[in-house]
Amino acid sequence: MRNLLLTLCFDGAAYHGWQVQPNALTVQEVLQNALKSVLQEEPDLKGCSRTDAGVHAHMFCVSFHTQRQIPCERLVNAVNHFLPPDVAVQNCREVPEAFHARYSCRGKQYIYQIWNASVREPFLRSRALHYWYSLDADKLNEAAAHYVGSHDFTSFCTQDKREIGSFVRTVTQAQVKREGSLVTFSVAADGFLYNMVRILTGTLLYVAQGKIAPQQIPEILAAKDRSLAGPTAPPQGLYLNRVFYEEAELHA
Amino acid sequence: MRNLLLTLCFDGAAYHGWQVQPNALTVQEVLQNALKSVLQEEPDLKGCSRTDAGVHAHMFCVSFHTQRQIPCERLVNAVNHFLPPDVAVQNCREVPEAFHARYSCRGKQYIYQIWNASVREPFLRSRALHYWYSLDADKLNEAAAHYVGSHDFTSFCTQDKREIGSFVRTVTQAQVKREGSLVTFSVAADGFLYNMVRILTGTLLYVAQGKIAPQQIPEILAAKDRSLAGPTAPPQGLYLNRVFYEEAELHA
Known part of the structure; x- marks a missing residue:
């Protein structure tokens, strides 16, 4: 199974942080929706950290496993097409299957x-x-x-x-x-x-x-x-x- | 009569330019409202130029005449208190009575x-x-x-x-x-x-x-x-x- 590492940049002003919450919009939610539109599956996203509401990221890393074979560069363009303008995927790379955006973080x-x-x-x-x-x-x-x-x-x-x-x-x-x-x-x-x-x-x-x-x-x-x-x-x-x-x- | 020259800075994303319009929010309108709250009068504002909707300014000049004797520094603080966060008055100075933010512009x-x-x-x-x-x-x-x-x-x-x-x-x-x-x-x-x-x-x-x-x-x-x-x-x-x-x- 492929393990992909995405690098994001986001203006956090409109978001209640990274992690999905039942009653508030989060960056994870908009990324999940965009990935679902592109991959036609709902990957389990691992973010590199929690972030508070209103906090920004020049670099935020997310990893997830997928069966899909879409090339990394095409994934970046396709996902950005579905993301709101205050969030952008800047890069995508394939990483070893055991890599985890949070636990592997040094x-x-x-x-x-x-x-x-x-x-x-x-x-x-x-x-x-x-x-x-x-x-x-x-x-x-x-x-x-x-x-x-x-x-x-x-x-x-x-x-x-x-x-x-x-x-x-x-x-x-x-x-x-x-x-x-x-x-x-x-x-x-x-x-x-x-x-x-x-x-x-x-x-x-x-x-x-x-x-x-x-x-x-x-x-x-x-x-x-x-x-x-x-x-x-x-x-x-x-x-x-x-x-x-x-x-x-x-x-x- | 005092003639005051204000220097503004604004993020124009939310505005339909400088000049007051009947059916859209403009920078002139929010400045007029803020000045009215501070001066208890409605000065006739002369902007240094028209600007289009969505255009920004690191520096925009406005002049107006007033009878009020409020010191320049206090005016800056008071007006900023009434302005929305995407518009700020950075400076106020007294200029000769004939000065006009647009016609005097070189x-x-x-x-x-x-x-x-x-x-x-x-x-x-x-x-x-x-x-x-x-x-x-x-x-x-x-x-x-x-x-x-x-x-x-x-x-x-x-x-x-x-x-x-x-x-x-x-x-x-x-x-x-x-x-x-x-x-x-x-x-x-x-x-x-x-x-x-x-x-x-x-x-x-x-x-x-x-x-x-x-x-x-x-x-x-x-x-x-x-x-x-x-x-x-x-x-x-x-x-x-x-x-x-x-x-x-x-x-x-």
């Missing part, structure tokens, strides 16, 4: 965009957090540097009954950059807990406001207490940016 | 964005033309260079009864740039005829398709015949980017 990179100016930017209205008070990227980087490494991120995680196992994650990158009025926080890790990037971001905003000092981040991590970290930043600034797999797992 | 720059890739870009879905076939920026620049100078642009203008006077305009810049898959055509002139930028763009697309050779542009200009130029490119790729005034006219 890491991800997210970015969080902040429009840091007194006047809002109409073109970023559902694509960045609008934050008025001037952000000092150096100070935020001082705090973000403490995120890097293997830590228990309980303090940076929304309680979620679905979450089982270890709360230890290894952050390999945590960086703040300013380009004009646009401030971007990039964070890469081997995995992320529920709301983790939004809480990492909200904590940086508390650092900006002087409510938390950069050097307090290690204590907050050590305390494993959600109430010590900053608030959960709103979803519209968040983008899943890259998804990492091992080359060996992608090839038969 | 020139404008537009950009036209083309997403040139086989797969569409969800984040540019109402903000660029999606064009599949590979565009050669050098060839387009060869054609665009012929737009520069003082010419009669009748061939590049939609017939419009409102248009009176000369069809001669002086184009000071006409340039195509590629950054990755995004191709941007920038054009500046002392003034533009109805649909002129969209027809200049559509003609470049005909050049890309080999239907018009770059060296034919001078003949098309000389013929003063709309049927010889390319089609009118769709509105979603067009942005009013800059509006030029003489410094002397901006100061009392």
Whole structure:
């Protein structure tokens, strides 16, 4: 049986995240419908991660098995024809039968965009957090540097009954950059807990406001207490940016 | 009486252009309503240009007279509070009483964005033309260079009864740039005829398709015949980017 890996890009403003829900529109639902129209079957889709309502993806990976022999390039064009304009399949490739978009994933990179100016930017209205008070990227980087490494991120995680196992994650990158009025926080890790990037971001905003000092981040991590970290930043600034797999797992 | 000059930025996707119309929502209407809420009077707004439905503006200028003494900075914040999220006032300044956003305008720059890739870009879905076939920026620049100078642009203008006077305009810049898959055509002139930028763009697309050779542009200009130029490119790729005034006219 063929196992296909799709790479998507979507503007999540209109969606209640990736995962199918009974009473709300999700990206998985529109992709399932488009694939059903093309393949005349309903494949079981494995997404690389859950995403919250309003969160975007520059890259989101989905794998599924199919008996159909449609060539990858034709599948991309055909599926895009049935998808709404805010979702696009960018690539399709055949992967080994055991590959799974979520379980095979070795890491991800997210970015969080902040429009840091007194006047809002109409073109970023559902694509960045609008934050008025001037952000000092150096100070935020001082705090973000403490995120890097293997830590228990309980303090940076929304309680979620679905979450089982270890709360230890290894952050390999945590960086703040300013380009004009646009401030971007990039964070890469081997995995992320529920709301983790939004809480990492909200904590940086508390650092900006002087409510938390950069050097307090290690204590907050050590305390494993959600109430010590900053608030959960709103979803519209968040983008899943890259998804990492091992080359060996992608090839038969 | 104070004369105020507002600088706006708007995502035009939801609007039928700038100018108030009886049966469609326009940017002028939402600005008028917001100003009425703030000033408790209905100022007579002068926009720097007409814009078509679906066209955007990184910069759009509006002037109006008012008796109100509200400081400029407070006006910006208050008006933005009443505007929808796809329109923002970025600046307000006091200008001499004779200043008029349209008649005082000495020139404008537009950009036209083309997403040139086989797969569409969800984040540019109402903000660029999606064009599949590979565009050669050098060839387009060869054609665009012929737009520069003082010419009669009748061939590049939609017939419009409102248009009176000369069809001669002086184009000071006409340039195509590629950054990755995004191709941007920038054009500046002392003034533009109805649909002129969209027809200049559509003609470049005909050049890309080999239907018009770059060296034919001078003949098309000389013929003063709309049927010889390319089609009118769709509105979603067009942005009013800059509006030029003489410094002397901006100061009392």
